[in-house]
Amino acid sequence: MPGSEKSVAPKFRRRADDRPDEVLDAALELFADQGFANTKVEQIAKRAGLSKGTVYLYFPSKQAIIEALVRRAVTPVAERALAHAGAFAGDPRNGISAALRQLAHGLADVRILAIPKLVVREAALVPELAQMYRHEVLDRVLPAIEMLIQRGIDAGYFRQVDANLTLRSLIGPILVHLMLADVFDISPPEGLSFDRLIENHLTILFDGLSAPEQVGAP
Amino acid sequence: MPGSEKSVAPKFRRRADDRPDEVLDAALELFADQGFANTKVEQIAKRAGLSKGTVYLYFPSKQAIIEALVRRAVTPVAERALAHAGAFAGDPRNGISAALRQLAHGLADVRILAIPKLVVREAALVPELAQMYRHEVLDRVLPAIEMLIQRGIDAGYFRQVDANLTLRSLIGPILVHLMLADVFDISPPEGLSFDRLIENHLTILFDGLSAPEQVGAP
Amino acid sequence: MPGSEKSVAPKFRRRADDRPDEVLDAALELFADQGFANTKVEQIAKRAGLSKGTVYLYFPSKQAIIEALVRRAVTPVAERALAHAGAFAGDPRNGISAALRQLAHGLADVRILAIPKLVVREAALVPELAQMYRHEVLDRVLPAIEMLIQRGIDAGYFRQVDANLTLRSLIGPILVHLMLADVFDISPPEGLSFDRLIENHLTILFDGLSAPEQVGAP
Amino acid sequence: MPGSEKSVAPKFRRRADDRPDEVLDAALELFADQGFANTKVEQIAKRAGLSKGTVYLYFPSKQAIIEALVRRAVTPVAERALAHAGAFAGDPRNGISAALRQLAHGLADVRILAIPKLVVREAALVPELAQMYRHEVLDRVLPAIEMLIQRGIDAGYFRQVDANLTLRSLIGPILVHLMLADVFDISPPEGLSFDRLIENHLTILFDGLSAPEQVGAP
DNA sequence: TATGAATGAGGATTCATTCAT
DNA sequence: GATGAATGAATCCTCATTCAT
Known part of the structure; x- marks a missing residue:
């Protein structure tokens, strides 16, 4: 009963x-x-x-809620991301592509995206949030990707670039894409497709924007 | 009087x-x-x-202050940015480089950076801010840059990429660079140098990450 | 059962x-x-x-607890005190001394002292407490002591004082002693000894403060 | 205007x-x-x-109000009391009588009495109150009176009693008088007269309760 | 009987806004 | 114009009391 x-x-x-x-x-x-x-x-x-x-x-308090919120979301992220990063042994382009795609897919989920958005917005007011997010997510994920890049450089796959700065070239477009859509309601004419963004970005990232046989300046 | x-x-x-x-x-x-x-x-x-x-x-109210704040900052931006965008007639790489450098230099000024930061943070609460910023800044600047890219494609300087998406690849790194430093206190080991970021990014942007003589995938 | x-x-x-x-x-x-x-x-x-x-x-309620608390403590007090008061037939000084000593010893027990402390503190908020304490304790004990004094006066043991007021001279020191120690943490240099207080007080009470062979006023 | x-x-x-x-x-x-x-x-x-x-x-807060309350009341008390205490050079009985009478008159004023009542009641909750009252009032007034007693002893006016304990015999009755009336609504049949209380108490205090020519115990 | 999760009225405190001077 | 004292709605948090189990 x-x-x-x-x-x-x-x-x-x-x-x-x-x-x-x-x-x-x-x-x-x-x-x-x-x-x-x-x-x-x-x-x-x-x-x-x-x-x-x-x-x-x-x-115990309203602030405790937001902290628990971030803590809950943040802990499982690390493992997932790290798992993939180390998985690719050969051409690091595969690993980087996979990482970017996974990142984009993750952030496409509103529930997941909400956390970093919240952290960014409230960081000034509740610094613990930024600390926690940095410690649990960024300090684990970013170095992993950077290492991937560095490995590509060392193995001769990539040019001699600064891995740490290149990291920013890697993930920046995803953030801008999100922010334009989310904050300013600006999406590409064809809609907010992460897949297309990623493919376009990877093209440029690996092969550059310039045409293969350079057309000289007039 | x-x-x-x-x-x-x-x-x-x-x-x-x-x-x-x-x-x-x-x-x-x-x-x-x-x-x-x-x-x-x-x-x-x-x-x-x-x-x-x-x-x-x-x-008349506290909210009127933040609106006036954004309105004041936003109006003059348009002209400045547009001026440069149209100025370069030949190889659009020059124009793009110049635009990126100018953008980065602008945002390096705390007073200028504060505005978009504020808009992003308070957009959910005061949608007028986002509207205003979009209307006055983004809707003018982004299309101008996009057009620059498109022109480069049409003139054969660039590959056949999606100009609208490529725009995101262009400006993304600057945003990430700022956000990592500002919110999470994460800077490159050599310090928060916008110049080095831009140079590294332009290298990748134009010529790609992959080494000139490609090492074949296994 | x-x-x-x-x-x-x-x-x-x-x-x-x-x-x-x-x-x-x-x-x-x-x-x-x-x-x-x-x-x-x-x-x-x-x-x-x-x-x-x-x-x-x-x-049934929080207030019922405090009322029950006082009621429980208050009922048995009456008999005990009354028993002693009537017991002394001859020189009332013996009875008074005994009563004071018993009172002091009782109040030295934190559990017993807690009740009147509570009543005094919460009397304004829960007048029933004061009523109950008065009815069950004070209205029984004080008249008994007063009668002891009066009897001493009538029998020629004591001067012609006001018994009701003298009652206050009798028990006052104990109260002050307690309050100074309990509320203000002020104790005599030799420690909070009730015995010494009582002996000193009885000396004054019965024989006065003035020296036996009076030093005349100027 | x-x-x-x-x-x-x-x-x-x-x-x-x-x-x-x-x-x-x-x-x-x-x-x-x-x-x-x-x-x-x-x-x-x-x-x-x-x-x-x-x-x-x-x-800034409710608690600040009660603290300010006590602070305001407490500061001027010290001087007044001390002034009188030191004034009497000869027979200390005059000084003590005056002090007691002044104390009683002061406490007869509801506005003045309210302060120590408040302090006593809230001491457990706001220990600062008790501290403040002790420091500003008790630690100044009590030693002054005690010294008066001690001087009387040293000069041969008083018996060899413990001045610190005698202090309690001195002021106790006033407190009990107040508390009985205030908390328990118990007043002498002739009304709450401080004057009569004081006179009766001084009689006992100086000359003792026992009749001048002692009636021996049976 | 015993539990402790759930409730919501109540109260301290903050702060945008008003307005007499 | 300028001031800052005054207001009171709004909001976080507490805790006595209830009640399904």
Whole structure:
């Protein structure tokens, strides 16, 4: 009987374990939409289907929510990214291509994108967020990619460029693409296709913009 | 008329006409530092050297300040950028290089950088900011650069790439460079040099990352 | 019946009948330490070794706890005190000395002292406390002592003083002694000895402060 | 004109200087009546004739109000009391009598009595209050009186008693008198007369309770 | 009986905005 | 114009009390 009731109408829930995640889910959407300062705790509660007071049963303060939010999202990222980075032994172009595509796909998911957006926006106000994101994500992912580039240089696949700076050439377009679309509602005429962006970018990245047989200046 | 007023009582008080600008200057620094929501009108007043009430003599509300802030900064940008874009008739690489360098130099100025930072951060809260910035800056500058690229393609200088997407490859690194440094305090080992970033990026952009005599894939 | 219940599942849980008292014990310590308003029901529950909800099985409200607390402590006091007061038939100095010593010894016990402290502190907020304490303790004890004094006067042992006012001279020092130590952490150089206080006080009380062979006033 | 307006209807007051004191006056009454925890800031504001926000213009927090309250009351007390204590050179009984009478008169003023009552009640919650009161009042007044007693002993006016403990015999009755009346509404049949209390107490204090020609115990 | 998750009224504090001077 | 005192709506957080289990 209790089992059937549960499956029918778990209205009166008593699930202390799911609650924190439900709160974080609700908070993420709201923070992403309205920013931290403009989101009221009661809004979070309502969206999570609870009352104001219940939120405080699981988080000691509003700021603790945003920190938990980033912490939750940030931890699993590292492994995923690192796994791929080291996987490619031969031509590093394959690894870099794969990494970029994975990055782009990840950020195409609103739930995932919301986190770095939040971190960037609130970093000035809650420096812990930036610290955490840097420590857990950037400090793991960026060096891995940089190493990929450096390996390509050392093995003679790439020109003698600065790997650290080149990293920025690598990932920059993805960010701009996102920001133009997200903040300014500017998308390419053909729509916000990450695939096409990546392919175009990889073309330029590996082979350059200049035509193969250079047309001299007039 | 204002002149006569000045000569009557020039005392130590600044001309009333400069007041709005001084308020905007003060607000810009504070908003950039702490975000809009966390900046109090009294802080702005204090930094501008006047009292809270006086701020309301010039601006009807706090939000009006941030809007005026962006409007003031945004208007002159258009001409400057457009001037350069059309100037180069021959090899578009020169024009692109010049544009990138100018962009980078502009953004190296904290006062200038503060504006887009502010717009990005507060866009969700005050959509007018994003609209304004898009209308006044992006919708003028981006198409101009895109056209430069397109012209290069059409004239046979560049490969057959998508100009709109390539635009993102062009400016992306600058954005990432800034964001890594500003939000996450991550700079290249040699320091945050925009010049080196640009040179490295142009190298890749025009000639590609791959070594001139390609090492074949395994 | 309760016995059979006990024998069925005596486990490790304390008898339900003692619960209310355990709650009161816990509450007394906490109220004495932190005051009524600053003590949370959950603290009481935790210290009593049960859960918040269970407290409400025994007491309908937080205020009911403090009232029960005082009521419990207050009832037995009357008999004890009255017993001694009437016991001394001859020189009332013996009775008074005994009463004072007993009073002092009683109040030296933190558990006993806590009650009047609590009553005094919370009297303004919960007038029932003061009423109860007055009715159950003061209205029984004070007249008994006053009668002792009056009897001493009538029998020619004491001067013709006002018994009611003299009562205050009798017990005042004990109160001050306690308050200085408890609230302001002020104790005599030799330590907070009630015995020495009482002996000194009795000396003055019975024989006066002035030296036996008076030094005449100028 | 402004002058006459002021005297007629100073409704729209702009007197930043009086405000803090008005707030403290209002707070004192309320704290004395209801205790600190039960007094709402808005009540204080209303009684002081201002709005909630205005209170925070002058005090950073509710606790700052109670501290300022005690500080304001406490500072002037010291001088007054000390002045009298040292004044009497000959028979110290005069000095002690005067001191007691002054103490009693002071505490008969509700405004003055309210402060130590408040301190005693809230000491556990805001230890700064007790500290402040001790430092500014007790540590100055009590030693002065104790010295008076000691001087009487040394000069042969008094018996060889413990001056520090005798101090408690001296002031205790006044406190009990107050507390019985204030907390428990117990006054002598003839009314709450401090004068009669003091006279009765001084009689006992100086000459003892025992009849001049002692009636031997049976 | 016992639990502790859930509730929501209540209260301290902040701050954009107003307005008498 | 300029000031800064005053306001009160808004918001975070607390905690006594309830109630499904």
